[in-house]
Amino acid sequence: MVTTIEAERGGEALVNEHEGLDVENGFGDGGGDDARPLAKLNARQLEELLHERERQMRQGGPDGEETDQWRVYKEIVHALAGPTRLRMMVQASAGTGKSFLLTSVYLWCLVNTMSCIAAAPTGIAAANIEIDGTDVCAATLHNVFDLDSEYTSNLDFSKPGVEKVGAILKMKVLFLDEARHVQPFILCGAWGGGQTPGTSDKLMDNRSA
Amino acid sequence: MMDVDAFQSISGVLSDADDARRGGVTGGSRVDSTGLGDVHMLLFGDMKQLPPATGKAPFVVLPLVQTFDFRVLRQNRRVVQDEARREEIELFHTILTDISHCEPTKSVRDFIVGAYVRGASVGTAEHSPLEGNTAVFTKRRYRDAWNRCVTRRISKSHNHTVKIKAKVRARGQRGQNW
Numbered sequence: 001m002v003t004t005i006e007a008e009r010g011g012e013a014l015v016n017e018h019e020g021l022d023v024e025n026g027f028g029d030g031g032g033d034d035a036r037p038l039a040k041l042n043a044r045q046l047e048e049l050l051h052e053r054e055r056q057m058r059q060g061g062p063d064g065e066e067t068d069q070w071r072v073y074k075e076i077v078h079a080l081a082g083p084t085r086l087r088m089m090v091q092a093s094a095g096t097g098k099s100f101l102l103t104s105v106y107l108w109c110l111v112n113t114m115s116c117i118a119a120a121p122t123g124i125a126a127a128n129i130e131i132d133g134t135d136v137c138a139a140t141l142h143n144v145f146d147l148d149s150e151y152t153s154n155l156d157f158s159k160p161g162v163e164k165v166g167a168i169l170k171m172k173v174l175f176l177d178e179a180r181h182v183q184p185f186i187l188c189g190a191w192g193g194g195q196t197p198g199t200s201d202k203l204m205d206n207r208s209a
Numbered sequence: 210m211m212d213v214d215a216f217q218s219i220s221g222v223l224s225d226a227d228d229a230r231r232g233g234v235t236g237g238s239r240v241d242s243t244g245l246g247d248v249h250m251l252l253f254g255d256m257k258q259l260p261p262a263t264g265k266a267p268f269v270v271l272p273l274v275q276t277f278d279f280r281v282l283r284q285n286r287r288v289v290q291d292e293a294r295r296e297e298i299e300l301f302h303t304i305l306t307d308i309s310h311c312e313p314t315k316s317v318r319d320f321i322v323g324a325y326v327r328g329a330s331v332g333t334a335e336h337s338p339l340e341g342n343t344a345v346f347t348k349r350r351y352r353d354a355w356n357r358c359v360t361r362r363i364s365k366s367h368n369h370t371v372k373i374k375a376k377v378r379a380r381g382q383r384g385q386n387w
Contacts, residue, residue, distance in 0.1 A: 060286070068282045075280070076251065086249040087277040093255050093309060095302060097286035102253050121215065141215050151218040157229035168226050171248055179216070179252035 041133045046111050049134070053104045057097075069097045077108050080173060089179070099128055102175055106136045109173050116173035119144040125178045138177065144168075220245060252277065257309045297341060321345065334358035339366065 041049060054073070061067040072090060079086040092098035102118070106129070109116040118138035120126040129138035141147060146154045146164055155165050227246030285302035289295045300316060307314045327333060328344030334355045337344070339362065346352040364371040 060284075062284065067286070068284050069286060072280045072282065080249055085245075085247065086251065087245070088250075088280060089252040089254075089277045090280050090282065091256050092253065092282035093257055093305065095285050095287035096282035097284075098253050098255075098282060100286065101282070102251075105251065141219065145219055145222050147215065147218055151215050153218055153222045153225075155222060155225070157225050160229070168222065169230060171226075173249045173251065174223070176219075176250070176252045177254065179254040 114172045115170045118175040120177040
């Protein structure tokens with residue numbers, strides 16, 4: 001049993017709740033009410049959950065204005081529904097609702113039957129992406145893309161029957177969490193280094209999104 | 210952290226997948242000129258987090274990623290469990306955001322000056338609350354003395370040992386300069 005303690009949030013999330021709880025750890029006997037697998041939400045319940053999350057994202061804007069979260073969410077789902085392929089990087093520091101936004105967009109994809117995959121560099125980061133009772137979940141980059149220690153992928157696209165290959169071929173949306181420091185915005189924009197033309201303006205123009 | 214090599218591998222996989230979707234045709238007229246294929250791609254992260262200290266360059270420009278739209282979430286959305294601390298937490302979030310955007314606002318100045326003052330008096334670590342206070346020091350040995358004291362107090366109040374799991378030394382540093 002893997003238990004992920006989210007100390008920062010003061011809560012606990014069990015990665016494999018459907019397998020029941022540990023006997024050795026004294027968390028339960030594996031057969032009680034607590035150990036029952038969570039019921040999967042049906043399509044209507046998923047929609048209700050999405051509406052509830054959208055309501056939460058709209059709330060709490062400064063002086064009655066739209067929240068950053070809601071504005072970016074609207075832009076993302078509008079783009080996902082359109083013909084152009086979205087390429088977006090969402091910069092968010094701790095406590096700004098990055099994970100909530102990611103899981104909400106993932107949920108929107110589920111409701112709109114859009115095949116998507118979420119990945120994160122580490123198992124802990126991947127375990128953080130989930131919504132109970134739904135298929136919203138993530139795996140590590142190495143798992144999703146079958147990367148070895150040299151970052152070489154072992155996926156063979158001539159074999160579409162292989163589960164991972166099939167999933168990637170079907171995928172319409174790819175979420176990458178904790179995708180930081182692939183771009184030096186911090187140096188060229190906010191700290192005034194100016195190494196990369198264009199990006200600093202981009203940052204300043206969009207920083208309130 | 211997502212390694213740059215990992216990102217490049219992913220780009221390669223997506224490009225291969227795009228070729229496979231189009232019936233094994235390599236190159237040609239792709240749906241997307243970036244080579245990432247016919248998928249929407251959303252990156253989430255905090256670019257202001259410093260990466261672990263390694264021999265690699267901490268920030269690397271990937272031309273591919275520069276084509277991405279860039280959006281920032283600034284507002285504090287953290288759920289406040291202790292209502293009495295809401296204002297303090299909001300202020301702290303604002304200060305961190307201002308610092309990250311290089312904005313020396315009054316609240317930032319007050320915060321830093323206050324943190325220096327907190328760390329300046331001898332013995333304050335013995336009485337400093339374990340929640341809500343940050344202290345800044347002019348010398349490493351003052352910081353170490355503060356940390357030793359606070360670590361001891363935390364272990365005493367929670368009745369368990371607090372262990373330091375890692376010590377980091379900047380590249381090129383020798384001796385006890387942790």
